[in-house]
Amino acid sequence: xxxxxxxxxxxxxxxxxxxxxxxxxxxxxxxxxxxxxxxxxxxxxxxxxxxxxxxxxxxxxxxxxxxxxxxxxxxxxxxxxxxxxxxxxxxxxxxxxxxxxxxxxxxxxxxxxxxxxxxxxxxxxxxxxxxxxxxxxxxxxxxxxxxxxxxxxxxxxxxxxxxxxxxxxxxxxxxxxxxxxxxxxxxxxxxxxxxxxxxxxxxxxxxxxxxxxxxxxxxxxxxxxxxxxxxxxxxxxxxxxxxxxxxxxxxxxxxxxxxxxxxxxxxx
Numbered sequence: 001x002x003x004x005x006x007x008x009x010x011x012x013x014x015x016x017x018x019x020x021x022x023x024x025x026x027x028x029x030x031x032x033x034x035x036x037x038x039x040x041x042x043x044x045x046x047x048x049x050x051x052x053x054x055x056x057x058x059x060x061x062x063x064x065x066x067x068x069x070x071x072x073x074x075x076x077x078x079x080x081x082x083x084x085x086x087x088x089x090x091x092x093x094x095x096x097x098x099x100x101x102x103x104x105x106x107x108x109x110x111x112x113x114x115x116x117x118x119x120x121x122x123x124x125x126x127x128x129x130x131x132x133x134x135x136x137x138x139x140x141x142x143x144x145x146x147x148x149x150x151x152x153x154x155x156x157x158x159x160x161x162x163x164x165x166x167x168x169x170x171x172x173x174x175x176x177x178x179x180x181x182x183x184x185x186x187x188x189x190x191x192x193x194x195x196x197x198x199x200x201x202x203x204x205x206x207x208x209x210x211x212x213x214x215x216x217x218x219x220x221x222x223x224x225x226x227x228x229x230x231x232x233x234x235x236x237x238x239x240x241x242x243x244x245x246x247x248x249x250x251x252x253x254x255x256x257x258x259x260x261x262x263x264x265x266x267x268x
Contacts, residue, residue: 019107020167028104028112036091037115047080061193076130083126084221089226090119093157093189100176100186101164108160108171112224115156121149124267129215140204143215147201154193161190185233192229196222 053062053069061066070077098104128142164171165178176182179189196218203214 003091019105019110021106023104023106023109025098025101025104028109029098032094032098032112032116033091036087036094039122041121043080043084043087043126046123046127047077065220073145078216080124082216083122083129085219085223087119087223088158089112090150090153090193093154093193096186096189097157097161097164100173100182101171102173102266103171105163105167105171108163111156111160111163115153115160118149118153118156122153125149126247130197140234143202143204146215147197151194151197154190154197158190158194159188184236185230188229188233189226190224192225 008196053066058064058066058069073201101108125142125146129139168177174180176186200215200218207214
């Protein structure tokens with residue numbers, strides 16, 4: 001019995017140590033880039049297969065005008081561009097994350113695989129949001145499924161960052177560690193997509209009539225939010241630093257006044 005307990009304790013220790021073992025950062029990045037590239041390619045293949053008007057239809061229904069025929073597929077193209085932007089921005093966040101990572105671990109690799117599994121579901125999200133009729137119950141559910149896929153794809157990226165912070169001395173570069181100049185901005189970037197996807201999910205539950213407009217509007221706004229995020233974080237950090245410096249100056253002035261006072265004045 002004692003031997004079995006020792007073997008069980010040894011196996012648990014080996015499993016814990018196995019998750020913290022280093023993993024090739026270059027292999028993780030190469031595999032991730034390949035998945036992102038394939039997923040982005042699948043989106044345009046769906047466009048070419050399902051959303052190109054037939055030549056007879058252009059002649060008969062739209063009197064030979066190709067632009068009018070393409071305008072009928074406008075919502076499908078909008079869904080495509082929104083999905084492509086989502087993939088592009090998630091890849092950008094992934095690139096930023098591994099730019100600050102000095103050494104990856106096996107646990108980070110596992111979380112990266114889970115994130116890529118939901119990234120691979122984004123073509124499904126595109127098909128769901130472009131196929132169903134507007135303002136129908138199925139369209140609302142399709143948008144909610146898309147929000148869930150985006151949420152899990154991004155939350156596992158956030159989990160990778162949290163895992164790296166647990167061993168930041170080994171895994172992260174100095175300027176990206178807790179308290180570093182890039183830490184706050186990286187935290188905000190990784191938290192943006194999970195918060196937005198959850199917000200859109202609950203808004204579609206409350207405002208079902210405007211669910212499609214809300215979903216596509218957020219897909220368009222998020223790239224501008226990424227551009228404005230660094231400015232917002234910089235301004236917030238400068239405001240916090242100025243408030244902290246003012247409070248320190250007040251403390252120093254009070255200490256200097258107390259030092260200038262005589263002992264009798266201090267007692268009084």
